[in-house]
Amino acid sequence: xRSAVQARDEGVASFRTRLFTAIMVIVVTLTALGFYxxxxxVTADAERNLQENFQAEISSLHKVEELRHAALAxxxxxxxxxxxxxxxxxxxxxDLLYPSAKDELRDLMEGDEPPPEQxxxxxxxxxxxxLDSTGAVIKPPNTxxxxxxxxxxxxxxxxxxxxxxxQIGYIRESSEADRGTIDEVIAVxxxxxxxxxxxxxxxxxxxPLELEEKNTEVGMRSGVWVNGHLHLPSLPKSAQASLSKKIxxxxxxxxxxxxNFRVNVDGAPQLLFYKxxxxxxxxxxxxxxxVYPLAxxxxxxxxxxxxxxxxxxxxxLGGFIASHVVALxxxxxxxxxxxxxxxxxxQRKRAEAAxxxxxxxxxxxxxxxxxxxxxxxSPVAVLRIGLETLLTHEGFKQEVYEELSALLHQTHRLxxxxxxxxLLSRVDAGHLQIAPTPVNLSQLVDxxxxxxxxxxxxxxxxxxxxxxAGLFVAGEKRYTSLIVQxxxxxxxxxxxxxxxxxxxxxxAGGTRNVVLSVGNTGRTIPPGENIFERFHHxxxxxxxxxxxxxxxxxxxxxxxxxxxxxxxxxxxDWTEFQxxxxxxxxxxxxx
Amino acid sequence: xxxxxxxxFNAVFxxxxxxxxxxxxxxxxxxxxxxxxxxxxxxxxxxxxxxxxLSTQPPLAVVYLDGAFxxxxxxxxxEVTQKDLTFVPALLPIRVGTRVxxxxxxxxxHNIFSYSPAKRFDLGRYRAEERxxxxxxxxxxxxxxxxxxxxxxxxxxxxxxxxxxFVMTDxxxxxxxxxxxxxxxxxxxxxxxxxxxxxxxxxxxxxxLHVDFP
Numbered sequence: 001x002r003s004a005v006q007a008r009d010e011g012v013a014s015f016r017t018r019l020f021t022a023i024m025v026i027v028v029t030l031t032a033l034g035f036y037x038x039x040x041x042v043t044a045d046a047e048r049n050l051q052e053n054f055q056a057e058i059s060s061l062h063k064v065e066e067l068r069h070a071a072l073a074x075x076x077x078x079x080x081x082x083x084x085x086x087x088x089x090x091x092x093x094x095d096l097l098y099p100s101a102k103d104e105l106r107d108l109m110e111g112d113e114p115p116p117e118q119x120x121x122x123x124x125x126x127x128x129x130x131l132d133s134t135g136a137v138i139k140p141p142n143t144x145x146x147x148x149x150x151x152x153x154x155x156x157x158x159x160x161x162x163x164x165x166x167q168i169g170y171i172r173e174s175s176e177a178d179r180g181t182i183d184e185v186i187a188v189x190x191x192x193x194x195x196x197x198x199x200x201x202x203x204x205x206x207x208p209l210e211l212e213e214k215n216t217e218v219g220m221r222s223g224v225w226v227n228g229h230l231h232l233p234s235l236p237k238s239a240q241a242s243l244s245k246k247i248x249x250x251x252x253x254x255x256x257x258x259x260n261f262r263v264n265v266d267g268a269p270q271l272l273f274y275k276x277x278x279x280x281x282x283x284x285x286x287x288x289x290x291v292y293p294l295a296x297x298x299x300x301x302x303x304x305x306x307x308x309x310x311x312x313x314x315x316x317l318g319g320f321i322a323s324h325v326v327a328l329x330x331x332x333x334x335x336x337x338x339x340x341x342x343x344x345x346x347q348r349k350r351a352e353a354a355x356x357x358x359x360x361x362x363x364x365x366x367x368x369x370x371x372x373x374x375x376x377x378s379p380v381a382v383l384r385i386g387l388e389t390l391l392t393h394e395g396f397k398q399e400v401y402e403e404l405s406a407l408l409h410q411t412h413r414l415x416x417x418x419x420x421x422x423l424l425s426r427v428d429a430g431h432l433q434i435a436p437t438p439v440n441l442s443q444l445v446d447x448x449x450x451x452x453x454x455x456x457x458x459x460x461x462x463x464x465x466x467x468x469a470g471l472f473v474a475g476e477k478r479y480t481s482l483i484v485q486x487x488x489x490x491x492x493x494x495x496x497x498x499x500x501x502x503x504x505x506x507x508a509g510g511t512r513n514v515v516l517s518v519g520n521t522g523r524t525i526p527p528g529e530n531i532f533e534r535f536h537h538x539x540x541x542x543x544x545x546x547x548x549x550x551x552x553x554x555x556x557x558x559x560x561x562x563x564x565x566x567x568x569x570x571x572x573d574w575t576e577f578q579x580x581x582x583x584x585x586x587x588x589x590x591x
Numbered sequence: 592x593x594x595x596x597x598x599x600f601n602a603v604f605x606x607x608x609x610x611x612x613x614x615x616x617x618x619x620x621x622x623x624x625x626x627x628x629x630x631x632x633x634x635x636x637x638x639x640x641x642x643x644x645l646s647t648q649p650p651l652a653v654v655y656l657d658g659a660f661x662x663x664x665x666x667x668x669x670e671v672t673q674k675d676l677t678f679v680p681a682l683l684p685i686r687v688g689t690r691v692x693x694x695x696x697x698x699x700x701h702n703i704f705s706y707s708p709a710k711r712f713d714l715g716r717y718r719a720e721e722r723x724x725x726x727x728x729x730x731x732x733x734x735x736x737x738x739x740x741x742x743x744x745x746x747x748x749x750x751x752x753x754x755x756x757f758v759m760t761d762x763x764x765x766x767x768x769x770x771x772x773x774x775x776x777x778x779x780x781x782x783x784x785x786x787x788x789x790x791x792x793x794x795x796x797x798x799x800l801h802v803d804f805p
Contacts, residue, residue, distance in 0.1 A: 083743040084704070091736055093706035100706075193743070194645070 031312030046297030169283025467505035473581035519576035646783035655757030678747030709733025
């Protein structure tokens with residue numbers, strides 16, 4: 001029993017554990033999924049935001065640049081179409097080229113340099129050069145008028161061939177030791193007025209537009225990467241060099257004109273965007289570079305991680321509680337079921353044991369009854385047969401015959417008492433079952449009344465019958481008969497000479513019962529006397545004999561029938577018993 | 592005073608050889624490049640460029656006798672006017688040393704200049720009322736491209752020759768050179784800035800030689 005309880009408890013516990021584990025797994029999975037998705041979303045959002053930022057910056061820059069380039073190109077084209085410049089090139093007067101250009105470009109070159117904050121916006125040219133038919137730079141007679149350039153920088157202006165459209169380029173002046181400057185150059189072709197061929201090109205250098213560093217809260221830094229060099233003055237030189245290498249490899253490995261990748265600058269993660277500034281140009285590819293620190297988005301991500309982690313933990317806690325509750329709720333019925341089944345099992349066992357013992361007892365009792373019946377009845381039968389044999393003898397005195405006859409009567413009585421006792425013992429043991437069949441009560445009463453009147457010592461009593469023929473009750477005939485017999489015998493036995501027995505039976509109004517009343521004249525029963533007690537004997541001696549169990553047995557049997565037996569009244573020379581039987585309506589007629 | 596006398600003398604001298612000295616005559620036809628536009632009636636000639644070559648439109652050629660001739664004492668002053676944003680004439684053959692005036696007949700400024708190796712000059716901006724009329728003396732043989740700094744499309748040509756014996760063909764290419772000195776020379780036909788054809792000729796006084804340039 002102990003191990004069974006243990007096993008049951010273990011079963012319930014394991015069920016709970018499994019349920020909780022399942023809920024845990026779900027919650028953890030959801031949290032992890034939430035983590036993953038949120039992280040991805042944040043990262044993607046951050047990158048998209050920065051990308052948009054970059055694109056917006058670059059597109060606004062490009063719009064300005066385009067306008068500027070258009071304006072510059074228009075001016076350059078006008079310059080390039082100037083008759084003197086044409087004359088110098090076409091009429092083989094190269095020596096006059098720069099002097100002529102000096103006049104023509106005077107308004108572009110002359111004047112003080114605008115203040116730095118306006119430098120990028122103005123169309124002020126820093127320098128200009130002409131290219132010859134091979135694309136090489138035509139050396140100016142003096143560099144003062146055309147803007148000074150060191151030879152290395154000047155060489156960058158050369159093109160592999162003369163362009164037939166406007167070309168944008170970016171060159172790096174490395175004259176200053178620590179930080180170079182970037183110049184934006186526009187090359188416009190000069191077409192021969194004779195042939196329409198490109199005979200030269202005018203290259204004009206400007207200060208480039210720079211992205212305004214207005215996104216200070218984002219911390220964006222921008223610069224230009226050209227020809228393997230990164231020009232991003234706000235970064236330290238070493239960082240520039242390492243970034244430059246990364247950009248170079250990225251540019252080399254990708255044919256896209258714009259892209260982005262993550263870099264580390266001074267240990268801080270940054271997102272680097274680049275976009276080609278001069279797509280399709282004959283000049284070396286130049287890229288606008290924007291570096292955004294990811295610290296902000298990292299912090300955001302960090303914060304979000306904490307939030308999600310907290311939420312996950314809360315969810316986990318909630319899941320824990322919920323799973324506990326659910327498990328409890330789920331496991332309670334299971335536990336109950338287990339308990340119930342346990343109880344059922346115990347009950348069944350008990351019942352089985354009881355049944356076994358009852359069966360045993362029944363068997364024993366039946367055997368006992370049979371034994372008792374045999375043991376008791378046999379001597380009585382022997383006694384009776386002996387008495388009857390004696391009676392057949394002749395030659396005894398008349399008194400002897402009377403005595404023998406009385407003894408014989410006593411043996412009959414003894415047999416009746418034994419039968420009653422055996423029956424009563426069975427009733428007491430609960431072994432007696434009524435198998436109800438319809439019993440004709442009217443007929444039964446009639447038969448017994450006939451028998452009574454036939455009895456030799458019956459006093460002179462009048463019998464009144466008040467019942468209809470064919471009143472059926474539900475009962476077992478021999479027991480029903482015993483009840484009727486007992487009542488009628490008593491009514492006769494305790495009557496006075498010249499008395500009256502009234503037997504009435506009727507269907508009780510409104511019920512499914514049949515009530516049989518047996519009343520008789522004669523001495524009444526004193527109040528307070530329990531006549532239904534076993535082996536009860538009337539306190540007042542009388543001639544009537546009884547062994548004291550008849551009424552008790554009758555009542556027990558009536559109750560077994562589902563009815564009852566009671567004393568209705570006993571006064572004024574009238575004692576009346578009433579027995580109630582269930583009517584036989586609901587019982588299938590057998591006979 | 593002296594200048595005026597010189598001019599007069601020059602004028603007389605330049606007419607003299609043709610009118611009085613009966614020299615040799617060369618006549619013939621120069622095969623001109625095909626003209627695509629309606630030509631003859633157009634009195635206005637323009638300098639056009641085709642494939643980097645300057646020529647007149649409609650096509651005209653200059654036929655001249657090349658050789659070492661003594662410098663004439665004086666050469667007459669010639670004139671290239673600017674009218675309706677073109678040079679008139681579009682092509683002017685002159686003797687080395689000729690002074691050419693560039694009167695502006697338009698209502699607008701012109702700025703005639705040349706970067707040509709044979710003569711670089713820049714007359715600056717001037718209007719019709721400008722006096723004296725801007726002029727240049729061309730003392731080196733060669734082809735001079737005239738341009739206007741203000742009107743980039745304007746082109747004019749001055750062909751500066753070592754000789755006084757030259758003539759412009761008509762639009763059919765016919766030419767006739769009178770009063771040529773006897774001797775062996777090269778007769779040249781300038782057709783465009785790239786093309787000058789030549790043929791050796793032996794001239795005798797009183798003879799008319801027929802030379803065609805294919």
